[in-house]
Amino acid sequence: MSDPATDPATEAFVAHRNLLFTVAYEMLGSATDAEDVLQETWLRWVKVAVGQVRDQRAYLVRITTRQSLNRLRTKRLRKETYVGPWLPEPLLTSPDVAQDIELAESVSMALMIVLETLSPTERAVFVLREVFDVGYHEIAAAVGKTPAAVRQIAHRARRHVDARRPRQAVSPSQTRAVLESFQRALETRNLQGLLDVLAPQVVLIADGGGAKQPAPRPITGSEKVVRFIVGGLGKSDVCLACDPTVVNGNPALIVRVDGEIDGVLAIRVENARITGLYYVRNPQKLTRIASETPLTLR
Template sequence: MTEDPFVAHRSLLFTVAYEMLGSAADAEDVLQETWLRWAAVDRSQVGDPRAYLVRAVTRQALNRIRTLARRREDYVGEWLPEPLLTHPDVADDVELAESVSIAMLTVLETLRPVERAVFVLHEVFGIPHNEVAEAVGKTPDAVRQIARRARNHVSARQPRVRVSPTEHKAVMGRFVAALHTGRIQDLLEIMAPDVILIADGGGLSAAAQAPVHGAELVARLLTGTERAEADTTLVWVNGAPAIRIESDGGGRAAVSLRIENGRITRIYATSNPQKLTRLHEPTALTR
């Protein structure tokens, strides 16, 4: 029996929705809505099921973004994408790993909804402009302009030099060691002077309400954080090495880094318990 196209492409569809929304829970809702529509469609009229499903997911995600925008206006403190435990082999696909990184998803949040959809579909998944145009309800020429604008926007906010998983893991290891020693100097040696810490507690856990700028302030904040009875584990989150911090067997925080020239330039710390539900079973992400 032939596998249903929705099932066959589910990981791809989830990845598209997640990259557009930054939330696994919302991505799953989008997939559920897409499945209901797929179940009712006349399959004989669908020439390319994969393209049809990607278009359907994109449209549902765009609808969901409008709802999320209203919800995030009332969000307490900084908002970060929901971290996902992933298999190490996600890093083998460099383009995919970069596109799902917490750093990239944070940048994508600064795009307009249609810009984000165009960037994700064309730049990440390589979908032709004419097919993207069908998904977002624009002309191919308009999509080309949007793609160029979105690409320039993202390029201006992302490091130009990619960091290998090996280097990323090495810096992360030094960062974990510095946290354990609690010595400010150890942290200062691996952080850029203009490092920024962004914490997301969602009003449900203790977290800085605004970004913390500068190595001295960040180091003092990190060394002042309670470390007793916390289990720090190096894991793969969103295709890159990260830290999972647990206390009493429950999720407590996930920490991801952006690294440039061997030093940490951004620290993303998520402690909102509602966003820590996907840190124990790997989520399949694919292109």
């Protein structure tokens, strides 16, 4: 890229880069794919007569959305051959993200998993409207639909997501307290402690991507989940340690086995108990936990 101080196109792109990355990541659930989308967005942006663009932010978001939609449709085909359950790529995020309740919820593992159940167009419309508050006419231009159709899609997607997202807002401090209880029980192999902190119908999803042994399918029920944990990470002959961190704007754990990173664990909390455990073990998805990724809604 050229010097942003002298190149208006570069200056505009750099100014909105974190926003564009957040849009692409929320649509794709992959930082790697989001970075590719930003590169594609840049290549198209430099061909635009920037001086004639009235709203550069909206124009860049439109390009990013279109490229994300193209990649999202291709990604769905790739997932058909993915080994085991698929989870979003976890991002180490700053305390600023955690303090922004709206942003933290929008990139939480729990919501990102719900977004996976939408069609590509529904996901794009939901993300742009509900997360980034983009107008219907702008969304219509980005997804190739009429504003009236976008309104219908937005309503359908919102109803779908609301039926599957946590019904109660949980503060970071509440989530952190529950996670600390889980961590203590896990590190001390306290089976009753694990059962006490897990909801009866808790669901565990483990993503190993074929590189590490995952649970072949989601595991439901506290007793089954505890048996899975004890049979794997809870073995008495391994040294197990957990480092509290903030992933996707929410409290999480980096799990180490014998000193090596085994995975990242995020949770969903309702009524002071864990209803969802999301464990990413695929090494290719753990490249963004060494340094913070800046995210923004603006």
